[in-house]
Amino acid sequence: xxxxxxxxxxxxxxxxxxxxxxxxxxxxxxxxxxxxxxxxxxxxxxxxxxxxxxxxxxxxxxxxxxxxxxxxxxxxxxxxxxxxxxxxxxxxxxxxxxxxxxxxxxxxxxxxxxxxxxxxxxxxxxxxxxxxxxxxxxxxxxxxxxxxxxxxxxxxxxxxxxxxxxxxxxxxxxxxxxxxxxxxxxxxxxxxxxxxxxxxxxxxxxxxxxxxxxxxxxxxxxxxxxxxxxxxxxxxxxxxxxxxxxxxxxxxxxxxxxxxxxxxxxxxxxxxxxxxxxxxxxxxxxxxxxxxxxxxxxxxxxxxxxxxxxxxxxxxxxxxxxxxxxxxxxxxxxxxxxxxxxxxxxxxxxxxxxxxxxxxxxxxxxxxxxxxxxxxxxxxxxxxxxxxxxxxxxxxxxxxxxxxxxxxxxxxxxxxxxxxxxxxxxxxxxxxxxxxxxxxxxxxxxxxxxxxxxxxxxxxxxxxxxxxxxxxxxxxxxxxxxxxxxxxxx
Ligand SMILES: Cc1cc2nc3c(=O)[nH]c(=O)nc-3n(C[C@H](O)[C@H](O)[C@H](O)COP(=O)(O)OP(=O)(O)OC[C@H]3O[C@@H](n4cnc5c(N)ncnc54)[C@H](O)[C@@H]3O)c2cc1C
Numbered sequence: 001x002x003x004x005x006x007x008x009x010x011x012x013x014x015x016x017x018x019x020x021x022x023x024x025x026x027x028x029x030x031x032x033x034x035x036x037x038x039x040x041x042x043x044x045x046x047x048x049x050x051x052x053x054x055x056x057x058x059x060x061x062x063x064x065x066x067x068x069x070x071x072x073x074x075x076x077x078x079x080x081x082x083x084x085x086x087x088x089x090x091x092x093x094x095x096x097x098x099x100x101x102x103x104x105x106x107x108x109x110x111x112x113x114x115x116x117x118x119x120x121x122x123x124x125x126x127x128x129x130x131x132x133x134x135x136x137x138x139x140x141x142x143x144x145x146x147x148x149x150x151x152x153x154x155x156x157x158x159x160x161x162x163x164x165x166x167x168x169x170x171x172x173x174x175x176x177x178x179x180x181x182x183x184x185x186x187x188x189x190x191x192x193x194x195x196x197x198x199x200x201x202x203x204x205x206x207x208x209x210x211x212x213x214x215x216x217x218x219x220x221x222x223x224x225x226x227x228x229x230x231x232x233x234x235x236x237x238x239x240x241x242x243x244x245x246x247x248x249x250x251x252x253x254x255x256x257x258x259x260x261x262x263x264x265x266x267x268x269x270x271x272x273x274x275x276x277x278x279x280x281x282x283x284x285x286x287x288x289x290x291x292x293x294x295x296x297x298x299x300x301x302x303x304x305x306x307x308x309x310x311x312x313x314x315x316x317x318x319x320x321x322x323x324x325x326x327x328x329x330x331x332x333x334x335x336x337x338x339x340x341x342x343x344x345x346x347x348x349x350x351x352x353x354x355x356x357x358x359x360x361x362x363x364x365x366x367x368x369x370x371x372x373x374x375x376x377x378x379x380x381x382x383x384x385x386x387x388x389x390x391x392x393x394x395x396x397x398x399x400x401x402x403x404x405x406x407x408x409x410x411x412x413x414x415x416x417x418x419x420x421x422x423x424x425x426x427x428x429x430x431x432x433x434x435x436x437x438x439x440x441x442x443x444x445x446x447x448x449x450x451x452x453x454x455x456x457x458x459x460x461x462x463x464x465x466x467x468x469x470x471x472x473x474x475x476x477x478x479x480x481x482x483x484x485x486x487x488x489x490x
Contacts, residue, residue, distance in 0.1 A: 001039075002029040002075070013053055013070045017117070017358050018368040020061030020451060024051070027070040033151065033223045039071055040221065040481075041155035049483040050153075052217035054124025055096070057117045059358075059368055060449020062128070062216045062485050073123050076223060079103060087229040088146065093123020093222050110232040112138035115445070116354050123222050129197045129214030131445040133276035133306070133350065136405035137260070140195065140445070142213045147226030150212055150219075153476035156180060158220070165208035172208055174475075184474055186211070187467035189460050194374040195406045195444040199456050199486060200468050216447050218482035219475050233308035236275070237316055238337040238346045242299035242330040246281065249301035250381055250404075252327035253277060256305065257377065257405050259323075272319055276306040277405025281388075284353050284399040291352055296333045303404075304350055353401050357412045367451070369424045370412035371431050375440035380407040383438055387411060387431050394427055396420050408444045433458060450484045457487075 004010050005026040014022050030036045043050045049068030056063050077094035084107050091100065098118040104111050114132035115125060124130075126148070131140040147161040156176040165174070170186040186202040201210045212219055243249035256274050263273040280288075280302040285295050295302075309316045317336075324331060337343040361368050375383045384400075391398050391413065402410035411431065413424040432442035432455050442455040457465055465487050473479065483489045 001031060001035045003027070004029070010070070013056070013072065014064065016056045016058045016061060016064050018059040018061060018449075018451065019358075019362045019365070020064045020367055020449075022051075022061070022064035022066050024065035024068060024070050027053075027072055029072045029075050031075045033076075033149065033157070036071065036076075036151045036221050036223055037155045037157065039069075040151055040153060043069065043480050044154050044478055047478045047480060049480050051482060052127070052221050054093070054121040054127070055119060057120040058124065058128065058449065059370070059372075059446045060443075061451045062447055062449035062482070063124070064450065066450070066484055068480070068483070071221060073121060073221070076123075080224070082107065082109075084109065087231070089227045089229055090147075091122065091225055091227070093121055093126070093225060095122050096120070097122055097125060104229055105232055108232045109229040111144065111227060111229055113141045113144060116351050122225060122227075126213055126222055126225060127215065127217050128445070128447040129201070131195060131197070131403070131406075133278050133304075133403060135195065135403065135445075136257075136277050137264075137273070137275040140197070142201070142210060144228050145209060145213055145225065146228050147224075148209055148212055148222055149224030151221045151223055152176065153220065153478070153481040160209045160212070161226070162207055162209045167204070167206050167208070169204055170202070172206070172211065174208060182474055184211075184471055185467070187460075187464050187471065189464045189467075192374075192439060192441045192459075194376060194440045195403075195408055196374070196441040197372075197445050197447050198441050198443040198452075198459060199448060200471065214447065216449065216482060216485045218472055218485050220481070233275075235309050235313065236306055236343065237309065237313065237320065238304075238306045238343045239320065240302055240304045240335040240346055240349060241324050242285075242296050242302045242333050243328065244298045244300055244330060245328065246301040248328045249279065249303055250384070252323060252329060253279060253303055253404050254381070255323060255327070260405075270311070270315060270319075272307070272323065274305045274307055274405060276304065277403075278304045278350055279401060279404035280304075280353060281400040283397070284401045287356060287399045288349070288353055291356070292349065296330055299330065299333075304346060350401075353399065354410070357399060357414070360414055364416070366415055366421050368412070369415065369421070369428050370410050371428065371435075372408075372410065372443045372446045373432060373435035373440060374406060374408040374444035375435050375438040377407050379438045379440075380404075383434070383440075384409060387434070390430060391427055394423050396424050396427070403444075406444065407440075429455070448486045453484075453487050
């Protein structure tokens, strides 16, 4: 096992992509599960706090230590078994998502979850239940996790397979590999019906695997993962459409969203069925202009969509073009990807906006002020316009983009001064509270981490936070793992 403690060797482990900063005594880099057990047993005996680190692309400070030690999963990076016939993959948590995708796609298989940043580890995506553009059709990471090997905070090993351990109502019993039984009472709060990554996933009669997905490094260290794969889609249309009116763009989006739901529920063929449905507002397009000078000057908004299809491409293009026309899309300037390279470049266009915002934030030494809110579909448009109006009333620069197909908004404020940052923090909270009050969530995909614990209290109330803490305490009696994530330590 590698152990690092020199300042210059550990500094990369002390910050994540939100520019949240921390400190620690040392970084432990185990190379196998036995070494993970060793680290946790020792830390537990000394009551030393342990923060699990993936590739630190997180946006909530969750992997950033506030003391104690870091356990990095970077050397747990082996592919263990790719079963093409069964369409399943067994692997360790430190594999890069981009490598995972290349590996399975080379065998004509497909792993749908695609957080915009592919430079993350598969373990990190499971610990945050990451989502992405394709969540619109395929759902979040949770839907593809079939089994997990986990080292619990006291160093006990546990293996969980989907469908093998189901809670009895809100009572869940875990049995470790050494036959220790842990009786858990699951919190009985109601989770929002939108896309959601806030707090423990708890439901009556739930599967034990689901408790650990999205638990943000607080309940155990994931050391092995079994994933379900699909067949790789045969063909994909990928396209960016520009609109001279934001209203037109949003009407287009709403019609595509509803039409896609209908296609799926009625099992229609030869019909609109978007895989991804992503939005960029005028400010986001302006922010991208230096990198993409071919963005039309008249554009007030843009939508990037993908659709998988079998059969005649022309038939689908016609369907889409007629919808684009109906909503006054800028037909002259539609960017249609014709080959793999062009498809990657449209994906990169979407990635660039997130990346450029994060880069602006770190360059100006602020912490990210980007919303991750989602609301029920029927409230989305009103929510979107009122959110924008609120930020504009304070005259803070911002860009908006995100997974609008899922009624999920990343509005990122771009403060220029400390005063604007402070104002922005207040607005950020107001927007999150408004999403919660609308029946949605303040975090649809990034998680709570260390930076949003107060919002989780607003969402579920202190009584339910105490239930989450009690659950954690059963698995982590000395409170050593992921301290400060999801809720404050005491
Ligand atoms: C430009 C950009 C765009 C992004 N877009 C999206 C997006 O569209 N959708 C989305 O969901 N996210 C997005 N993210 C956020 C980020 O990529 C995800 O949260 C990712 O899943 C984190 O993976 P990681 O390996 O970097 O984990 P880290 O950031 O290192 O850690 C995240 C959390 O997981 C825990 N953890 C990591 N590994 C393990 C393990 N093996 N066992 C237990 N706990 C573990 C950590 O303790 C921490 O709590 C984006 C980030 C960037 C920088």
